[in-house]
Amino acid sequence: MTAMTELVGQLINLLASILLMLAFAMISQRRILSLIHLFTAQGAVLVAATVVVGYATQQPHLYLSAGITLLLKVILIPLLLHRVIARLDVRWDVETLINIPTTMIIGIALVIFAFDLALPISKLSVSVARGTLGIALACVLLSFLMMITRSKAVPQVIAFLSMENGLFFAATSATYGMPMVVELGIALDVLVGILILGVFMFQIREQFDSLDISHLEKLKED
């Protein structure tokens, strides 16, 4: 039994570190298509982590939430995103506001901050996945950073979704998932959010002939 728990713990830590690496990869990725692939991979890892935690703690509702995640974040949303970039024809390079090495350094500082922050909370937690809270927090902050540094709308949307992934992972690892109602609510929110953002992207495109959100600065009142 202890060996089994040990193995499960190691497995969760492994998945968590993959998640963090994917987050860094997304920060450094310039191509939108690859960004979507990375996002899909992040979703898949999240599903795996949820299943493992569910198995280790005998919480059947985690399987259900893993199923929803799979359907939503691995299949449906990437599909939608693929369609959006195909329609908008924005497959290629993205310019960032801060260059990528600098962003990576800031990201490392954020990870250190997140770990430092999570340390006292992890000590209180009894979950098998307690060590991963810092990673989850780091994922959230890194996605936020990505949202700030990107100047095109599609990568920002992806960053927003990836932030939600980090939050979800934090909930799973620290407290064995949120109550089902909350989880379903968030899933619906994300779905509706992506639809609305999709509409916005088409509108921005129509108005400015570009998805570069720096055009939105013209909306400012002087």
Place this chain on the structure above:
Amino acid sequence: MNWVHLDWVLLVVAAWLLIGVAGVFALRRLTLVARVLFPAGGAFGLLLFGVALSSVMSSPEVAVLPIGLPSLPFHFRLDSLSAFFLMVIGSVSAGVSAFAAGYFRKGEGTPPGLLALEYHLFLASMALVVLADDAYAFMVMWETMALSSFFLVTANHRIVEIQRAGYLYLLIAHIGAISILLCFGVLQANTGDYTFASMRVQALSPFWASVAFLLALFGFGAKAGIVPLHVWLPEAHPAAPSPVSALMSGVMLKTAIYGVLRVFFDLLHTTVWWWGLLLLAVGLTTALFGVVFAAVQVDMKRLLAYSSIENIGLLFAGIGLTVLFSAFGMQPMAALALTAVLYHVASHAFFKSLLFVGTGAVLHATGERNLGKLGGLIRTMPWVAWVTLVAVLASAGLPPLGGFVSEWLLLQSFLFSSGLPSSFLDMLIPVFAALIALIAALAGYTMVKFFGVIFLGQPREEKLARARDAGGWERIGMAWLVGGCLALGLFPVQFIALIDPVTRVLVGAGLGETVNDSGWLLVPVAIERASYGPAIFLLGVAASFALAFLLVRLLYHGRLRRAAPWDCGYRWQNARMQDTAEGFGQPIRQIFEPFFRMERELPTPFDAEPRYRVSVADHFWHWLYVPLGRAVERLASLIGLLQQGRIAVYLLYSFVTLIAVLVVVKQ
């Protein structure tokens, strides 16, 4: 069912609200609104007056209504102080409602049904303000009062000046309301219990009591119009329809006085002597400022608005004297000053609403507010002229009317003050008394100008000859208000007996006994000091009037000779030769020149068409409000720096905030 007074008062309030709602269903049916709803509102005003009159003497009644937020019901309490103010609200509103029934007509901007709703909501909220027994109910009603009167002021909301006036009024009303709310926050003394019953038993330290005092002075002063918070009054009163101005000036300003009395004497129940001195200074400054500005106005409603500022100043000075006396433990003197204040509340409510409805009648008949285009109306509008004359005499403080009694009592309380333990104050008070005398004299001057320029002399415009006198409903309303002015002047003894229970509750002493002992002669303190018999005065005035009339008739009439041996170059006298409003106010403008910010345009000898123009403005606007407005704009533009228009920057704000919050949580 056994109904107590409070139930009847709440019934009146409910009836007013129902009448208002009925107005919404008769939105554009003017006859229905004017002939049914407004008179019904007036009738309920009379009922309120009757109920309040019978409850002044009785012990306090309380009620808890489970409306509003859950677990936060409205507390109401009817004690002598509330009853006194309800009496004023009920009686004055009865007259004004009757007048309004004849006043509102088509083309007033807001549809008549909506006006009826706002008007009756305004009445109901004023009644509930003086009934409220917790801070929550008080603030809700206070704000309802401010908002309903804002909509009434902006009845003609398409005119730009009226929009500006309404905005200024709403702004100052809200700044005042914030201050009142903070005052209640101090008064509840960290108990979290906002009922007045709990505030009454709190013992605040002198520091916090002074903080509450200053907040209440600022908050209620903004509503009452003390200097320098008075700027909204001369803007809002000319903007509002006349019955609304009458209610606002006659009654709504008094709810601020009610608030001051409630907080200072009931909730705070400790007094510090320098509060009294501050109130005296503020009150007398306001009064002098108001009367000097009233004397130079050329718009008749602005003139009355400034005169209201003057009267509010006198009331505050009287309250200051009350505080001073009760701080030194001189309760009978405090009772005298407070009686003067309450008396003046009632008499000002009557004569000022009468003056405002009188200007309303003139405005409807002529379409003019400018004194320079009126004149000689006593011939075309005799009814309005004589009614206004009564109000003018009361306002000028002449016997045998109400205004004289209150100002006389106030002067008496100043003159009796030579027993204060501080010699410094002892020397100061006579100076204040002299100032009051100056203010009263200037008020008389202003009223002579008001009446003389509008009603006497020759008409300054041709259309004035076609002016029509007030209609039936308007006459009923005015007659009721005239009756009030006369009753207050002729029956001071009986009226002071009604004030007696109020002063007993607030300062622990009353004038009832001394006054009742002397019968028809009004003796505030002792018969050898001073006394006043209104009946004697009335007889004296009537006798000298009759004598003068007879003498003129016998000696002068019938011996008239018409001759023009030496006409000084006047071949005829026309309206352009009589004294104008500007001309009449000119001496005051010269003497009190530093008070005004004047712009003159003087003609040169070479002008083909010489023109003379003078505009008189308020220093406070340029010295206080304009810099304040600029400072607020500068601060706001600093906040505008945050708005970069770049999404990355906005995201960065939330990111930095998140990190900062996390760091704080970590500590």
